[in-house]
Amino acid sequence: MAAYIIWIICLPALVSAGMMLWLSRCSAHAGNRHYSLLSIIQAAVYAGIGLWLANLERPLVLSGSGYFYSDTLAVYEILVTTGVFLLAAVYARGYVASLINQEEIDASLLPVFYGSFCLLELVLILGFLSNNLALLWIFIELSTLLSAVLIVTLKARENITAALKYVFVASTAMLFSFMGIIILFGLSQGTITGGSLNWTDLMAGAAGFNQRAFNIAFILMLIGFGAKSGMAPFHTWLPQAYAKAPSAVSVVYGAVLNLGLYAILRLLALGRQTADASLVSTSLMAAGMLTLGIAAFSLLTRTNTKKVIAFSAVEQTGLTLIGMSLASPLALFWVVFNLLAQPVTKALLFFSAGIWHRQYLSNKFTAVFKPLVLQPLASAGLVTGVAAATGVPLLPVFLVKFNILTGLAQQPLLLILALFFFMVAAGGMGYYLLRCFSQAESQPAPAFNTPLSMKVPVIICLILLAILGVFLPPWLSDMIQTITLELGLAA
Amino acid sequence: MNEVMLSTEIIRILLVLILGTAVLVITQRSLSSLFSIYAIQSLLLAVLALVLFWQEGIASLLLISMLTLVSKVIVIPVFLRSVLRKISIKRDLEFRFLTPISSIMISALLIFGVYHVFFELRNDLHFGPLFLLGAVIGVSLALMGMMVIFSRRKVITKTVGYLTMENGVLLFGLFVADLPFIIEVLVLVDLGMILVLASLLAFGIDSSIEAFHERLRNFGLDVEE
Numbered sequence: 001m002a003a004y005i006i007w008i009i010c011l012p013a014l015v016s017a018g019m020m021l022w023l024s025r026c027s028a029h030a031g032n033r034h035y036s037l038l039s040i041i042q043a044a045v046y047a048g049i050g051l052w053l054a055n056l057e058r059p060l061v062l063s064g065s066g067y068f069y070s071d072t073l074a075v076y077e078i079l080v081t082t083g084v085f086l087l088a089a090v091y092a093r094g095y096v097a098s099l100i101n102q103e104e105i106d107a108s109l110l111p112v113f114y115g116s117f118c119l120l121e122l123v124l125i126l127g128f129l130s131n132n133l134a135l136l137w138i139f140i141e142l143s144t145l146l147s148a149v150l151i152v153t154l155k156a157r158e159n160i161t162a163a164l165k166y167v168f169v170a171s172t173a174m175l176f177s178f179m180g181i182i183i184l185f186g187l188s189q190g191t192i193t194g195g196s197l198n199w200t201d202l203m204a205g206a207a208g209f210n211q212r213a214f215n216i217a218f219i220l221m222l223i224g225f226g227a228k229s230g231m232a233p234f235h236t237w238l239p240q241a242y243a244k245a246p247s248a249v250s251v252v253y254g255a256v257l258n259l260g261l262y263a264i265l266r267l268l269a270l271g272r273q274t275a276d277a278s279l280v281s282t283s284l285m286a287a288g289m290l291t292l293g294i295a296a297f298s299l300l301t302r303t304n305t306k307k308v309i310a311f312s313a314v315e316q317t318g319l320t321l322i323g324m325s326l327a328s329p330l331a332l333f334w335v336v337f338n339l340l341a342q343p344v345t346k347a348l349l350f351f352s353a354g355i356w357h358r359q360y361l362s363n364k365f366t367a368v369f370k371p372l373v374l375q376p377l378a379s380a381g382l383v384t385g386v387a388a389a390t391g392v393p394l395l396p397v398f399l400v401k402f403n404i405l406t407g408l409a410q411q412p413l414l415l416i417l418a419l420f421f422f423m424v425a426a427g428g429m430g431y432y433l434l435r436c437f438s439q440a441e442s443q444p445a446p447a448f449n450t451p452l453s454m455k456v457p458v459i460i461c462l463i464l465l466a467i468l469g470v471f472l473p474p475w476l477s478d479m480i481q482t483i484t485l486e487l488g489l490a491a
Numbered sequence: 492m493n494e495v496m497l498s499t500e501i502i503r504i505l506l507v508l509i510l511g512t513a514v515l516v517i518t519q520r521s522l523s524s525l526f527s528i529y530a531i532q533s534l535l536l537a538v539l540a541l542v543l544f545w546q547e548g549i550a551s552l553l554l555i556s557m558l559t560l561v562s563k564v565i566v567i568p569v570f571l572r573s574v575l576r577k578i579s580i581k582r583d584l585e586f587r588f589l590t591p592i593s594s595i596m597i598s599a600l601l602i603f604g605v606y607h608v609f610f611e612l613r614n615d616l617h618f619g620p621l622f623l624l625g626a627v628i629g630v631s632l633a634l635m636g637m638m639v640i641f642s643r644r645k646v647i648t649k650t651v652g653y654l655t656m657e658n659g660v661l662l663f664g665l666f667v668a669d670l671p672f673i674i675e676v677l678v679l680v681d682l683g684m685i686l687v688l689a690s691l692l693a694f695g696i697d698s699s700i701e702a703f704h705e706r707l708r709n710f711g712l713d714v715e716e
Contacts, residue, residue, distance in 0.1 A: 106704050108704075108708055109704055109707065109708060112707060112708060134670070134671075134674045134677070135677075138677050138678070138681055141681045141685075142681070142684075145684050145685065145688055148688060148692075149688070149707075152692065152695065152703075152707065153704075153707070155700055155704070156700070157695075157696075157700055160692055160695040160696055160703065161696075163692055164646060164649075164689070164692050164696075167685065167688060167689060167692070168640055168649055168653065168689075171653065171685055172637055172640055172653065172656065175633060175653075175656050175657060175660050176633075178660050178678070179630065179633065179660055179663055182660070182663060182664045182667050182668050182670065183667060183668075185668040185670055186667045186668035189668065195668065195669075197674075212611075212612060213612055216608070216612070
């Protein structure tokens with residue numbers, strides 16, 4: 001049975017994408033409601049599959065070839081991803097309807113939009129379940145392609161430029177990763193019979209790897225997977241892609257970023273099995289600080305709400321990389337927790353920004369007026385989201401920042417630098433909100449009647465953030481501790 | 492023994508010729524000629540894989556050679572020419588950041604740098620005698636492809652830069668590790684999808700948004716004019 005689970009996982013997305021294609025070709029009446037319903041059903045089924053996987057024994061080989069398997073980290077990521085997709089699918093129902101009304105998307109492109117959305121979820125899940133590094137590489141590449149298609153479904157020429165930048169920057173960096181994978185395979189041939197790219201085999205054989213060659217392979221792989229997770233200086237695709245994509249898509253990019261960070265976390269675990277992981281830690285720290293610094297200063301001059309959120313995502317990638325570089329059990333616990341806290345925070349921000357965009361038909365702060373009167377829920381969402389992203393106490397990212405900074409205490413210079421960057425970033429985001437809420441009314445406009453499907457995800461994210469900020473459920477804590485144990489990163 | 496020496500000499504000549512095609516990709520302005528150079532480069536790569544098969548007798552090398560011949564020497568150039576017929580540009584005259592001369596000078600420095608790194612590593616990685624030359628030219632080819640991506644303005648030229656980069660990675664793979672054949676196939680599938688998407692976006696840049704969406708709806712380029 002276990003050997004066929006991977007086929008069961010593929011089925012919902014393939015069926016829904018196939019049905020969408022069939023509807024588009026055979027039914028003249030198919031519209032947003034039908035495609036949206038299919039995508040919601042699919043997302044709900046995947047959320048169910050995530051819960052089912054969480055209740056199965058682990059680690060579990062999911063295919064006869066051994067190329068797919070599930071361990072606690074994979075299941076954790078799948079739970080986060082499917083949760084985000086379910087909320088985004090619900091949100092898309094009202095959001096896309098509004099885009100059609102405003103003629104910002106051509107109704108005939110709905111099958112392409114929803115089909116890519118459904119397949120993207122499958123590709124991410126398969127990426128998390130890949131036991132094989134080359135397969136993971138291919139799924140990350142596929143996620144880039146599907147994300148790019150989702151960007152260009154909107155009627156705007158700048159979206160084509162954004163998609164091109166995304167494809168070329170991410171794919172070029174991923175080719176460097178592939179070179180690293182080739183070197184790693186060559187190294188594995190020295191310690192594993194016939195060589196292997198399976199995580200399980202590599203972890204077992206890593207102790208015998210030549211250190212210098214592994215370090216080069218690690219740096220090359222970090223370039224590709226880092227680019228995918230928004231690591232500087234390969235983050236240049238991210239702000240434009242986040243800003244130009246429809247908000248329902250920007251939300252799921254949080255899960256795409258997680259796939260890159262997931263790969264880096266696996267590489268870190270591998271690096272810790274080698275004789276000397278000092279270069280691994282140093283390169284992660286350097287990349288993290290650079291990412292944090294660039295994001296912090298970029299936040300100071302933004303004029304576009306979605307770009308502010310995008311640079312906040314880059315900042316969080318920097319924080320996560322710094323946490324990984326510390327490699328202490330405490331820091332890694334909160335790094336893994338951040339893989340949940342961040343997508344929820346970003347989802348809240350993008351859902352709220354999407355409602356603002358429907359209200360003002362622009363993402364620029366200059367277009368915003370009377371936000372608390374016209375869109376109180378979205379305004380509360382943005383304020384709470386920004387507070388969470390900057391690390392205000394009683395919200396979950398505070399715990400992450402506090403514990404990672406505590407880990408930096410033994411390196412005072414780096415601690416001061418990180419604190420300075422966090423303050424600059426917080427100042428930039430706070431100043432942006434201040435400008436949004438202090439704009440004079442340019443011309444009276446009616447309030448956008450926000451559909452329930454767009455409000456519910458905002459409310460759920462608000463509740464989740466409020467809970468996670470003050471209470472860590474024991475099952476979640478156990479799960480994260482198991483992850484650090486399974487990765488060989490616990491004390 | 493003579494056969495091994497002969498094949499080694501042939502491989503060396505092929506590697507130098509591949510490097511020559513990379514220089515031409517950096518400097519060429521005519522898109523049609525660019526596609527021809529890419530096809531020649533891929534042909535040299537296919538022949539190289541064939542010679543390696545002759546030398547080492549590993550079946551996957553023969554399959555890689557055949558796959559490269561069909562996909563990169565025939566299918567991809569034909570596809571690129573069909574894209575060229577549908578867009579208005581025929582030449583990519585503009586360079587940004589780097590002129591062709593400075594690109595070649597930087598390439599020379601890159602080759603030297605890559606050689607230095609792999610020379611240091613040659614004792615750590617226990618590969619064949621041609622490893623050093625193959626790995627250096629493979630990585631250099633990939634870096635030169637990357638320079639094309641960043642120094643050229645037109646999407647279609649960037650795409651050829653990406654394809655050159657991928658050829659460099661394949662070349663590197665041939666000399667460093669015998670990757671399972673299925674991985675090579677999957678990489679090629681990925682390359683094909685990136686090519687189709689990039690071509691579609693190139694068309695989008697060159698046409699109206701409505702015409703672009705008409706093509707996007709049909710997942711490609713075959714729509715009624």
